[in-house]
Amino acid sequence: MSNDAAVLAYTLRLADNALILAQCMVELVTAEPELEEELANANFALDYIGQARMLYTYAGELEGKGRSEDDFAFMRDEHEFANLLLLEQPNGHFGDALVRQFLFDAFYVHLLDAITRCSDERLREIAARAVKEVRYHLRHCSQWLVRLGDGTELSHNRVQTSLDYAWRYTGEMFAGDEIDQAINADIDGPDLEAIHGLWRKDVESVVAEATLSLPDDSWMASGGKQGRHTEQLGFLLAEMQYLQRSFPGATW
Amino acid sequence: MSKQEWPLYEVFIRSKAGLSHRHAGSVHAPDDQMALDNARDTYTRRSEGVSLWVVRSDQIIASDPAENSAFFEPAEDKIYRHPTFYDIPDGVENL
Amino acid sequence: MYTQGLDQAGKDRRVAAETEELLNAFQKRVDAEEKIEAKDWMPEAYRRTLIRQISQHAHSEIIGMQPEGNWLTRAPSLKRKAILLAKVQDEAGHGLYLYSAAETLGVSRDQMVADLLSGKAKYSSIFNYPTLSWADIGAIGWLVDGAAIMNQIPLCRCSYGPYARAMVRVCKEESFHQRQGFDIMHSLCLGTAAQKAMAQDALDRWWWPSLMMFGPNDSESTHSAQSMAWKIKRFSNDELRQKFVDVTVQQADFLGLSVPDDELRFDDETGHYQFGEINWQELFDVIAGNGPCNKQRLEKRQRAHTDGAWVREAAQAYASKQAARAAA
Numbered sequence: 001m002s003n004d005a006a007v008l009a010y011t012l013r014l015a016d017n018a019l020i021l022a023q024c025m026v027e028l029v030t031a032e033p034e035l036e037e038e039l040a041n042a043n044f045a046l047d048y049i050g051q052a053r054m055l056y057t058y059a060g061e062l063e064g065k066g067r068s069e070d071d072f073a074f075m076r077d078e079h080e081f082a083n084l085l086l087l088e089q090p091n092g093h094f095g096d097a098l099v100r101q102f103l104f105d106a107f108y109v110h111l112l113d114a115i116t117r118c119s120d121e122r123l124r125e126i127a128a129r130a131v132k133e134v135r136y137h138l139r140h141c142s143q144w145l146v147r148l149g150d151g152t153e154l155s156h157n158r159v160q161t162s163l164d165y166a167w168r169y170t171g172e173m174f175a176g177d178e179i180d181q182a183i184n185a186d187i188d189g190p191d192l193e194a195i196h197g198l199w200r201k202d203v204e205s206v207v208a209e210a211t212l213s214l215p216d217d218s219w220m221a222s223g224g225k226q227g228r229h230t231e232q233l234g235f236l237l238a239e240m241q242y243l244q245r246s247f248p249g250a251t252w
Numbered sequence: 253m254s255k256q257e258w259p260l261y262e263v264f265i266r267s268k269a270g271l272s273h274r275h276a277g278s279v280h281a282p283d284d285q286m287a288l289d290n291a292r293d294t295y296t297r298r299s300e301g302v303s304l305w306v307v308r309s310d311q312i313i314a315s316d317p318a319e320n321s322a323f324f325e326p327a328e329d330k331i332y333r334h335p336t337f338y339d340i341p342d343g344v345e346n347l
Numbered sequence: 348m349y350t351q352g353l354d355q356a357g358k359d360r361r362v363a364a365e366t367e368e369l370l371n372a373f374q375k376r377v378d379a380e381e382k383i384e385a386k387d388w389m390p391e392a393y394r395r396t397l398i399r400q401i402s403q404h405a406h407s408e409i410i411g412m413q414p415e416g417n418w419l420t421r422a423p424s425l426k427r428k429a430i431l432l433a434k435v436q437d438e439a440g441h442g443l444y445l446y447s448a449a450e451t452l453g454v455s456r457d458q459m460v461a462d463l464l465s466g467k468a469k470y471s472s473i474f475n476y477p478t479l480s481w482a483d484i485g486a487i488g489w490l491v492d493g494a495a496i497m498n499q500i501p502l503c504r505c506s507y508g509p510y511a512r513a514m515v516r517v518c519k520e521e522s523f524h525q526r527q528g529f530d531i532m533h534s535l536c537l538g539t540a541a542q543k544a545m546a547q548d549a550l551d552r553w554w555w556p557s558l559m560m561f562g563p564n565d566s567e568s569t570h571s572a573q574s575m576a577w578k579i580k581r582f583s584n585d586e587l588r589q590k591f592v593d594v595t596v597q598q599a600d601f602l603g604l605s606v607p608d609d610e611l612r613f614d615d616e617t618g619h620y621q622f623g624e625i626n627w628q629e630l631f632d633v634i635a636g637n638g639p640c641n642k643q644r645l646e647k648r649q650r651a652h653t654d655g656a657w658v659r660e661a662a663q664a665y666a667s668k669q670a671a672r673a674a675a
Contacts, residue, residue, distance in 0.1 A: 019425075026419045026428070029435055030412050030647065033655020034258070035443050036279055036290040038412075042436035043293050049429045056425075070424045094658045140289050147282070150668065151661025158657070243423040243481055250538055252423040252481070252531075257457040258663065260450065277513070278447045280456065282662035283669065294440055298520070317386045 006182035007120060008062040009082070010189070012072065013179070013225060015055035016083035018130075019073055020233070021104065022048035023240055024091055033094055040140060044101070047133040054126045074244035078227075078234050085224040086169035088233045095148055095159040099166045102141040103203065107173045109134045110198045114190035118183075142206045149210025156211065163207070164215045171220025173199075179225075259308055261287040263295050266303035273305050281306075349407035349471045349495060351562040351634060362391040377578050382508040385451035393577055396570070397507055398452050400579060402459045405445035406470035408438045409463075410644050414478040415487060423481060430527050431484060437520050444513040451509045464649050472630060473560050475638030482535055482542075482549035488528015489598070490550075490557040494591050496525060498561070501581035510579070529598065536602045543603075550599065551607045558622070559630040561588040592620045 025045040032038045056069035086104055091097045112134060115127035148159040174196040176184070183189035207214050223229065243252070258280040264273035276295045281287035287306040295301070315323055331337050340347055370390060376383065383389055412435050419435065422428035446456045462468035473491050478484065499521070502514040535546040562568060562584040574580035599606050610623035632638065 023420065026432060029419055029432070030416045031651045031654070033651070033658035034280070035409070035439060035446070036281065036286075036294065038439040039293040039297075039436060039443070040289065042432055042439065043297065046429060046432055046436070049425060049432070053425050053429070073425055074423075094655065136292075143285055143289070147286075147662045147665040148658070151663075151665045152657070154657050155661030155664075239420050242421055247423075247539065247541065250423075250542055252427055252534055252538075256663075257455060258659065260447075277444055277516070278450070279443070282659075283666040286662070294443055297436070297440070314386065317384070317388070 003182070003186045004062060006179050006186065007123070008059055009179045010183045011055050011059045011062060011123065013082040015052045015059060015072065016081045017087055017104075017108070018048040018055065019052035020081070020083040020236065021087045021101070022052060023236055024087065024089075024097070024100075028091055028097060044133075044137050044140075047130075047137070051126065051130045051133070054129075058122050058126065070244065074241045078229055078237055080227060081229065081233065081237070082225050082227055083233075084169065084172055085221055085230055086166060086172070088224070088230060088236060089166065089169065090232055092162070093158065095155070095162040096165070098141060098144050098148070099159065099162040101137065102145050102206070103166055103170055104173075105134050105138040105141055106202050106206075107170075107195065107199045109138050110195045111190050114195065118189045119187045120189075123187075123189075145206055145212075146210045149207070149212040159210070160212050163212060167215035167217075168219060168221050171217070172222040172224055175220070175222055177225060258282045259310070261291070261306040262309050262312060263291040264305040264307075265291075265295060265301035267300060268302055273303065276300070278309060279306075349404045349498070349560075351403075351469070351472060351560070351630075365390055374576070377506045377576075380504075380506075380578075382511065383506050384508045392573075393579075394452050396574065396577070397510065397579060398449055398454050400574075401445055401449040401452075401510055401513075402454070402462070403469050403471075405442045405449065405459065406463045406468055407474065408442035408445060410470045410474045410648065411491075412438045412442075413644055413647060414474055414476070414640075415484055417478050418481060418484050421481070422484075427531070434488070434524055434527065437524070440520070441517045444516055445510075448507075448509040448513040460652065464645070464652055466636065466645060469634060471560060472633040472638060473556050475633050475641045475644060476552070476556050477640050479552070480545050480549060482532070482545040483553065485528050485531030485535060485546065486549035486553040488524055488526075489532050490528075490553050490595065491560070492521065492524040492528055493595060494557050494560045494587075496521060497587050497591050498582075502579075504578075504581065506578035532602055532604075536604065546602070547604050550604050554607050555625065555629075556633075558588060558592070558625055559633075561585070561591070563627065563630070589619055592622055596620050 022045045025041055025048070028041055029038065029045075032041055052073070053069050056072040059072060060067045060069065084104070086100060089096075089100055109131060112127040112131040115123050116131060118124060118127075145159065148155040150156070174192045176192045180190075180192055184191055204214060221230075244250075259282075260278055261281055262278050263276045265276045266273045276291075279287060279290040279294055281290045284306065288304060291304050291306050296304070369388060373383075373388065373390060373393075383393075415431060415435050415438075419428065419431055422431050446459060449459060450456060459468065463470070473494075478487070496518065499514055499518050503511055503518055505511045505514065532546050532549075535542040565571060565583045565585045568584055571580060571583060575583075596606055596611065608623045610621065612621055613619075614621050633641065636642075
């Protein structure tokens with residue numbers, strides 16, 4: 001795989017992660033447990049949409065075929081999306097959505113931090129902006145995880161179940177494939193093994209403070225990065241893409 | 253366990269370095285840290301601030317409007333405290 | 348407007364301890380455009396009217412998130428999605444500012460929310476209409492926010508300080524809401540025939556409900572005179588409605604859309620547009636709970652509240668544990 005092709009594929013992975021998570025969070029608008037949390041959720045979703053837009057725009061430039069951010073978001077099929085399976089998991093209850101974001105952000109913050117030191121200038125710039133946003137998300141999510149874990153018996157049990165379920169989707173974050181290897185080798189990009197160690201340490205510490213137990217690393221699901229998704233993504237895209245697909249060529 | 257609403261916090265924002273914190277509004281939060289987060293997400297969405305204070309509303313000690321005349325009116329007749337009280341002769345500068 | 352329910356509310360009784368002297372002194376302050384602050388003496392009826400008005404306004408912001416929220420997952424571009432999300436988030440913020448302003452009058456947010464969820468409290472009739480196409484998002488921004496801003500700008504000068512300050516913040520933030528709505532309509536009108544038809548259909552469905560937002564005719568509005576005297580209402584329903592029609596008809600012309608009113612015509616003598624009779628029965632039905640989406644809107648709010656109970660309780664339980672640990 002050429003250097004450019006790897007950077008393009010990698011940029012799309014990052015963009016898809018941000019967009020799919022944003023889309024799931026947007027579904028939660030008006031359903032948050034308290035008004036203040038509505039504002040937080042919308043802020044985070046806006047951050048992810050912003051990241052997706054910058055990354056898709058860059059992907060379009062790398063590809064050089066004139067595709068816009070919206071072409072990538074609305075005109076690709078399920079198998080062309082390369083987001084992590086974790087991020088397309090259904091919202092469930094507040095604890096499910098929280099754990100999904102917490103586990104991802106704890107990884108994403110280190111990933112972005114590493115990207116700020118890679119040799120690709122545009123990715124560096126985008127990551128430098130995004131890492132600040134995600135650092136705040138992680139602070140907020142970590143606090144909430146502790147509150148739910150160390151809150152009531154009900155909240156403790158619920159969020160432990162959320163954690164146990166989501167855990168199977170965390171392996172994929174660190175399972176490097178040829179694109180991850182190319183990014184690491186060719187543009188001094190993230191070293192997934194090193195990030196796995198950092199992630200594990202951070203997650204362990206918050207989970208312990210939340211009086212929760214860390215699930216065992218047993219079977220891990222994978223395939224999202226390669227475009228093999230869970231059933232949920234098809235529904236999510238059908239809803240998200242419907243207007244663009246129904247009115248091809250229209251501007252909005 | 254109480255099922256009362258989360259306590260109310262007053263939010264103060266410093267809009268830029270060099271200015272005082274100013275009252276912006278209030279938020280509900282279960283604890284101090286979340287009050288800071290909620291204040292950030294509610295009141296600084298348009299780059300309104302560089303620093304935030306939050307304080308439990310029930311911790312604020314306020315003067316009583318019924319005592320306003322005793323509190324504030326005695327200052328009103330001390331006009332000699334204001335520079336405009338003094339006549340400056342023509343021709344005198346930098347005073 | 349966002350507080351139409353007020354026009355139908357019962358009269359508040361005067362409380363015995365409110366002497367003529369106190370009432371006169373209060374009115375004098377209001378007449379002198381002094382701001383009334385939370386701990387100042389105020390007539391009980393003033394306090395109650397304000398609580399009703401501000402909380403209805405807050406409820407309208409919160410319920411108002413739903414019709415637009417419907418289209419967040421289906422917005423046709425990432426830019427539109429971000430703009431709409433920022434707008435819906437602003438509405439949550441505005442609800443929050445307004446609840447805070449009402450709380451200064453001694454009512455808890457819990458109580459106000461309970462009144463909303465039980466159906467006791469009212470909110471603006473407009474949010475009980477469905478958003479059936481993307482053009483409805485444009486129409487809401489253009490017409491509904493356009494109508495709302497006419498009412499809200501004068502409220503920045505309302506006699507009650509905390510409400511006036513909340514409205515200053517709301518108006519500042521809302522200035523982009525109407526523009527983004529018009530921008531959506533404009534893009535549709537410049538687009539394909541199908542897009543333009545979508546825009547016309549949205550105007551057809553939202554025009555009359557938007558006029559109803561201003562509330563009953565002045566002659567039918569029971570609370571207006573007192574609210575005007577207290578300076579918690581600055582212009583009458585009919586004045587604001589006329590102003591809205593005058594500016595909006597011209598904007599519709601610019602878009603090349605037709606306003607669905609056969610009787611609409613410009614009156615050279617008055618310099619205003621004359622318009623047809625509003626279907627008042629429809630307004631009263633919607634306010635009474637019998638609109639196209641009343642039930643769904645309220646149920647969604649109730650569900651979010653019920654589903655979130657365990658989360659709110661967990662956060663409180665954690666805070667109590669932390670406080671106990673700190674004390675130990």
